[in-house]
């Protein structure tokens with residue numbers, strides 16, 4: 302198995318993986334959700350993380366956004382361990398995410414949702430906001446500008462002022478993506494972005510994910526059930542089952558991996 | 571596609587205009603209506619005190635004070651999703667700060683308002699810190715405990731030297747320095763000025779980065795945190811700011827009533843704020859004004875109705891009438907007065 306380099310000072314060199322997950326284990330009482338998972342994500346790549354339901358994919362994402370703390374192991378982002386980073390500072394370090402079961406701000410408009418995504422990129426406080434000090438307007442304009450860019454990019458122009466709760470599921474997923482991009486992430490974590498989408502939407506999503514990587518240079522870690530999508534967009538695929546890595550390689554290698562085939566045949570419908 | 575577009579400041583992209591702003595009633599667009607109502611309300615607020623007797627001016631002042639306190643509660647509960655049944659305590663702390671400064675140290679009333687606000691800001695922040703661990707009903711319970719403890723603390727005999735114990739503190743009425751205003755009119759305008767300032771600040775706050783973070787925490791705390799919002803700091807600071815608003819209201823109330831006593835700041839007052847919040851409209855800034863007027867007028871009106879019966883138990887009956895009004899208000903306007911106006915406006919605009 303591919304071991305992580307023990308030399309953190311090499312972080313800035315271009316050969317260094319952007320994300321290094323090493324031996325991460327997470328237990329919930331008696332349940333072992335992750336059991337020593339290790340893999341690297343190369344800068345500028347799209348890595349597909351697959352595995353049957355309950356394999357531990359979302360749990361791993363929650364570790365990456367510091368919602369959970371692993372019982373053991375380490376997670377390094379750009380060479381630095383993030384385990385001692387406060388959860389609200391993760392966005393600032395350059396990790397953005399979407400949620401499997403949507404976590405939008407339901408009463409807020411699309412525009413406001415995306416602007417909250419820019420929170421980590423701005424700094425005005427209670428007092429300067431309450432008094433609307435001159436520089437607050439500059440900051441607001443900048444946030445709005447970024448938000449409108451993303452709203453246009455994700456084809457949300459006509460819904461910009463609509464409260465997100467009133468939007469169809471597929472549109473809400475695009476809002477989440479826009480919101481995640483507003484924090485200008487270096488690494489984007491997508492948790493089952495194709496869930497609940499129809500065929501055409503899934504095709505569109507595939508090209509969108511590639512476009513995000515190509516246009517913006519954002520590294521993508523993609524959790525997905527939709528095999529054809531993962532295989533179409535990923536440079537590299539990691540398969541996990543019962544919290545353990547069962548295979549890793551190019552999409553075609555992983556597809557032929559007997560363990561992966563068994564895991565999917567054993568549980569799939 | 572949206573037809574009407576305007577260019578950004580940089581001129582590189584067309585931003586669609588909010589379609590809600592393009593609606594109109596009687597040929598006048600909604601943003602213009604908003605301005606008309608605002609100017610009308612301010613005009614009434616400025617002219618009214620010269621047209622009515624002093625007691626009514628005093629009542630208008632009280633309504634404004636209630637509105638400020640309700641606005642404070644709204645920032646916390648309406649916008650940030652934290653419950654409080656304890657805002658009577660902050661109202662009381664604000665009132666006592668002013669009363670002690672005026673009564674014991676002969677400090678002019680206008681110097682006491684900011685200290686009262688700051689004391690409450692700190693008190694609210696400090697209370698908000700442990701409250702971070704509490705959600706929903708548990709937070710309601712903790713704040714309820716604060717509300718029930720406050721009168722006892724104010725009566726506590728070791729503090730009596732400052733607080734005046736059960737007797738409270740009597741204050742002198744500030745004299746009007748303006749020749750054409752009575753004392754009541756003068757105080758009304760002081761309160762109006764402070765209220766207008768606090769309402770503008772709240773309006774700015776909820777529309778900026780801070781307000782978006784406050785609402786984001788209310789709607790989805792985990793997502794808010796993932797977007798980089800420091801939930802703990804925002805929640806405890808919101809608690810502090812909310813207490814500041816309510817404390818300034820308390821301070822002004824001590825000045826206009828010229829008296830503070832522990833039993834003016836019971837749990838019942840906290841419930842009054844909550845009633846004003848719900849009737850005015852949760853998470854609505856103008857709603858706080860409706861709320862302030864409601865909680866001031868309806869009890870008086872209920873008493874008047876109860877007295878009409880000429881019964882000896884009219885006092886108890888007035889509460890029943892009050893309850894009936896409350897049920898009616900919530901039934902007719904389930905989203906508060908502000909929500910009612912919003913719905914009505916939408917209906918009228920669509921009818922065009």
Ligand SMILES: Nc1ncnc2c1ncn2[C@@H]1O[C@H](COP(=O)(O)OP(=O)(O)O)[C@@H](O)[C@H]1O
Nearest residue numbers: 329332334352353354355356357358359360361
């Ligand atoms: N907060 C939690 N508490 C207890 N068990 C959990 C929690 N989160 C996940 N699990 C368990 O961990 C396992 C992995 O879940 P998850 O990461 O959601 O899987 P996946 O996303 O791959 O479908 C499941 O058995 C799940 O029930």
Ligand SMILES: [Mg+2]
Nearest residue numbers: 358359360401
């Ligand atoms: Mg999952």
